Amino acid sequence: MVECGAKHLIYVSRSAGKSKDDENFLHELQVHGCRTQTFAEDVADSSLIKKVVQNAAKPIAGVIQMSMILKVQGTWNLHNAIPGKDLDFFVLFSSLSGILGQIGQVNYAAANTFLKAFVQYRYSLGLPASVLDISAMADIGYVSNRPSVLAQLRCAGMQMLKEPDVLDALRLAILRSLPTPSAAYETTSTMATGFHSVSNPAHLATAVATDTSILDDEETSGELLAIQIGKQLLTFMLSTESEEELDLGRAPSDMGVDFLVSIEIRNSWRQSFRSEITVLGILNAHSLKDLGKMAAKNLKEKFERRNEAMK
Structure with missing residues (x-):
């Protein structure tokens, strides 16, 4: 996003800015002329999210929700805390499990399915929203740091994504965030990334x-x-x-x-x-x-x- 001109970024997570990797990354952003704010807060706490919004150095122009666990409550809190009509985009990161399901992960699949429905809800209010249903990533993120999990997914035939795949999908998701009038129920701002057939x-x-x-x-x-x-x-x-x-x-x-x-x-x-x-x-x-x-x-x-x- 910085390469595309973003000058102010806010990071909210329970461990935001605490690790050495975080410090190095934030320094790199600063070198590129981007000012950052980090809040080590729980997105599930609505009062804390409201404080984050109030303490933002600049008006918030867009939201990217990437929580792995706090998908439902975190999304609701972001929706309620940030005036929607002032946003250019509201992108929700979901998983293919919301489409395909996954053995032993009913709750996780249900949470991802909720995100897809939430896009329709925001559309009904005339607010921007889009959702990315992504597969596992081989080079960055949770799965890439756990070789045993990565091996299991590969054995199951899942296509591994790489960082450029998701960045390309994110660009399109941002471009497609604004609601468009339609005579039928449909979600044009949904992208599934991880199927072989998606290519x-x-x-x-x-x-x-x-x-x-x-x-x-x-x-x-x-x-x-x-x-x-x-x-x-x-x-x-x-x-x-x-x-x-x-x-x-x-x-x-x-x-x-x-x-x-x-x-x-x-x-x-x-x-x-x-x-x-x-x-x-x-x-x-x-x-x-x-x-x-x-x-x-x-x-x-x-x-x-x-x-x-x-x-």
Whole structure:
């Protein structure tokens, strides 16, 4: 968030600012010109949360609720303590267990399901909200520090996320926080991150059909689509190159894409993005990132025209 321009951050947790790692991290933020406030408080105590809000150095513009245990009460307290109409976003971090369930974790799954419903509740009040249903993370956080838990999840077939995956999802969640009028009950501001199938760009096309503002940030949306296009290229070419080695600045032709592979990409493009692209358009693209931006632009224009025609 600091890289995106945030200058004031508040951290609230029972151990905020107490560890050496916390001190080093806060110093790093200060070096980058960000002022921080830490409150070692319990988010379940409503009176303490109100004091935190009162003692904030600047008006609070957004909330990110990432509690592992105090999901329900903590979310209610944040909702009640912070004037909602002054917020740009109210992002709740949930888990895939709220969608899939998990053996022996009924209470945890129920708490995560509550967060999804809470987004609808805030929407009914005209307040911003969005929820991220994420999988386990391999490089940072609770699971990454517990090898036995990480091994169990991998054996169960769960896809491990990395920090960039969640940061990309968080950007979209912030962009999609504002409530939009709808004739049907739906949650367009819900993102599930951790399914293998989520990498299918058709899911983004489905979401854009109801909310074109998802693509307002052309740089982020274009990069996300470029990654998915690159993954498809690697699959079609039976490449041994890993997703981590994917260079979005490379041109498809430099990756060995020929006429036949371009036809496969064109057919996949039609199915995923519901728009047209020529074989030459793929072969002559300067980079994967350019293809991603082209896909984002086509998607947005297509559904904006459709929505305008329906008015």
